[in-house]
Amino acid sequence: MIRLFNDEDVSKGKFDQLAIVESSPMSDYLENAPDSIFLREKGFIASELVYMLKIAGFLVENIWGGTAGSWNRKPLRMDKIELMVVSKKERKC
Known part of the structure; x- marks a missing residue:
């Protein structure tokens, strides 16, 4: 809602x-x-999520818009309040 x-x-x-x-x-x-x-x-706004993931050691690969139950790889939209972040844990050498 x-x-x-x-x-x-x-x-x-x-x-x-x-x-x-x-x-x-x-x-x-x-x-x-x-x-x-x-x-x-x-x-949270997208840039805050990217920052939090980065300091936790993740690399953000993509951010898409979405609505619960409808997760597609579509751009963020102003009329949606949810987003999907695809990230992976960076390896420590």
């Missing part, structure tokens, strides 16, 4: 646009979940 956030969501703490973090009570997703339990989901 793609969520679109606005300035009101930012002021209420539902979305942190600087950190790309969504926050919502678990009761939004599970019946009978206590409102005191919050779910925080962190998003």
Whole structure:
């Protein structure tokens, strides 16, 4: 599900646009979940993922766009929120 956030969501703490973090009570997703339990989901942009993989010793071979269940080798698209990274662990000599 793609969520679109606005300035009101930012002021209420539902979305942190600087950190790309969504926050919502678990009761939004599970019946009978206590409102005191919050779910925080962190998003990353492609360049952040490439950097994290690089410092972990991986070589990024390609990045493609995708949607859960539809993983094809297609370019990233502005209307999609998921991506697929193909990388391999670099050998240490």
